[in-house]
Amino acid sequence: DGGITQSPKYLFRKEGQNVTLSCEQNLNHDAMYWYRQDPGQGLRLIYYSQIVNDFQKGDIAEGYSVSREKKESFPLTVTSAQKNPTAFYLCASSGTIRSYEQYFGPGTRLTVT
Amino acid sequence: QQQVKQSPQSLIVQKGGIPIINCAYENTAFDYFPWYQQFPGKGPALLIAIRPDVSEKKEGRFTISFNKSAKQFSLHIMDSQPGDSATYFCAASKETSGSRLTFGEGTQLTVNP
Numbered sequence: 001d002g003g004i005t006q007s008p009k010y011l012f013r014k015e016g017q018n019v020t021l022s023c024e025q026n027l028n029h030d031a032m033y034w035y036r037q038d039p040g041q042g043l044r045l046i047y048y049s050q051i052v053n054d055f056q057k058g059d060i061a062e063g064y065s066v067s068r069e070k071k072e073s074f075p076l077t078v079t080s081a082q083k084n085p086t087a088f089y090l091c092a093s094s095g096t097i098r099s100y101e102q103y104f105g106p107g108t109r110l111t112v113t
Numbered sequence: 114q115q116q117v118k119q120s121p122q123s124l125i126v127q128k129g130g131i132p133i134i135n136c137a138y139e140n141t142a143f144d145y146f147p148w149y150q151q152f153p154g155k156g157p158a159l160l161i162a163i164r165p166d167v168s169e170k171k172e173g174r175f176t177i178s179f180n181k182s183a184k185q186f187s188l189h190i191m192d193s194q195p196g197d198s199a200t201y202f203c204a205a206s207k208e209t210s211g212s213r214l215t216f217g218e219g220t221q222l223t224v225n226p
Contacts, residue, residue, distance in 0.1 A: 004156075040122070042202055042216035043157070058213075090156050100145045100206055102214060104156030 003027065004105035006091050011110045013085075021076045021108045023091035032074035033092040033102065036060060043090060049074055078110065085112045116140055117205050119217025126193055127225050134188045134220045136203035141184065143205040147214070148177065148188050151200045160201070161188075193224045 004025045013019045025032065031050050035043040045058030049068040063082025068074050074093075078085045091105040119136045126132045136146075147162035163170045163177040163186065170177045174191040190197055200221050204214040 006156075040218070042117075042119070042218045043214075044216075045213065048213065092156075100147070100162070101159055104149075104158065106156050107154070109154075 004091060004093055004103060006105040006108050009106065009108060011108055013110070013112050015112055016080045018077055018079050019110065021078065021089055021110070023074045023076065023105060024072055025093045026072060027093055027103065029093035029095050030071070031094045032068070034066065034074070034076045035090040035092065037088040037090060046076065085110060116215045117203060117217045119203050119220060121220060122218065123221040125223045125225065128194060130193050130224070132190050132193055132222055132224070134201055134203070134222070135185060136187065136217050137185045138205050139184065140205070140207065142207040145206045146177070146179065146186050147204050149202045149204065151202065157202060195224050195226050198222055198224050
């Protein structure tokens with residue numbers, strides 16, 4: 001069953017702690033993306049990766065970090081430097097960076113108190 | 114700066130009605146315009162998409178109308194059903210940015226029985 005998995009679905013952390021969100025895909029897609037969604041707002045791009053071992057900042061990269069060591073995996077770390085980390089985080093992938101269709105995972109809701 | 118503006122923010126219709134959601138963009142380099150549907154707690158799913166070389170595209174009960182000169186596009190849902198109740202996002206992309214999508218703010222649609 002092909003698709004994108006994100007884990008966990010809900011995540012709770014104390015302020016000041018780093019936390020890593022998982023994203024795995026078995027679609028054999030080259031490109032992967034991380035978005036942040038806040039209530040009443042559209043999706044904002046955090047980071048994206050076109051190929052393994054390469055990634056670029058999106059529109060709101062401050063306070064976040066990523067890695068792309070394997071084609072299937074694109075984990076996102078929310079660092080303590082992110083001032084408002086509580087949000088719904090969505091991972092997506094597309095066939096290539098020039099393939100317009102993006103497929104989304106189910107999301108991880110992060111709450112930091 | 115918001116490059117894709119979406120309206121209305123919320124919309125309520127009766128079953129069988131035809132909700133219309135509008136989007137306007139600024140960047141004339143955009144050449145791909147998808148619509149995504151998102152149910153609560155889930156990731157968005159691609160619904161339908163259009164390129165600027167056509168003025169209309171239909172897929173089932175969903176229709177995109179595109180007005181290149183006005184830099185506007187809209188989603189129409191024919192014979193709307195309660196199961197269509199969801200948040201709808203328009204987006205835009207340009208070839209030079211690969212599949213990086215710029216999203217509108219979203220429209221929360223409620224279809225009453």
